[in-house]
Amino acid sequence: MTEVDEGAGAPRPAGLPREWIAAALRRERARAGLSLSELAKRAGIAKSTLSQLEAASGNPGIETVWALAVALGVPFSVLAESPGPAVTVIRAGEGPTMHAEQASYAGTLLSPGPAGVRRDIYHGAMEPGSVRASEPHIPGSVEHLVVSTGRLAAGPGGEVVELGPGDYMSYRGDVPHTYEALTPGTTFVLIMQHA
DSSP states (O other): OEEEOTTTOSEEEOOOHHHHHHHHHHHHHHHHTOOHHHHHHHHTSOHHHHHHHHTTOOOOOHHHHHHHHHHHTSOHHHHHOOOOOSSEEOOTTOSOEEEOSSSSEEEEEEEOOOTTOOEEEEEEEEOTTOEEEEOOOSTTOEEEEEEEESOEEEEETTOOEEEOTTOEEEEESSSOEEEEESSTTEEEEEEEEOO
């Protein structure tokens, strides 16, 4: 991602996602009035892992950040977004990308929901051979999914649907759900809407 420095008029590289995550974790944990131990317990992760993440020395997978967001009661993007410049351009293959720990899945946050508008837009890429199992997000979450290339099986348990290029579906994101690439080079746009 490139941020435009209005004073110089030249692009400058954005900060690393783990630095954004560290700052957001410290801010949201303080806002919630939780100790390191309490937040780690609620998220089901080790206290040492949380300490490393807050120091920007850890390299979390999507599952860890989702668990922390749910434990804090905030959308995922609150923990992964960067400070927004006046103009933002994210070229294909760039942007703050996080990888799943147990599936061939990568999600790039394209646009976090601004204050008062609770939606986040992601570009996802996935390869066949593993299933991305997602735990429930915060209550009231709805996911909107549009496949760009390849074929994807997605949705909540018992309601998984096979989708192709241009296909759209929406489903509750506050229940367990999965994504599975059925062909190589599968890409999609995911919009997370939070009530």
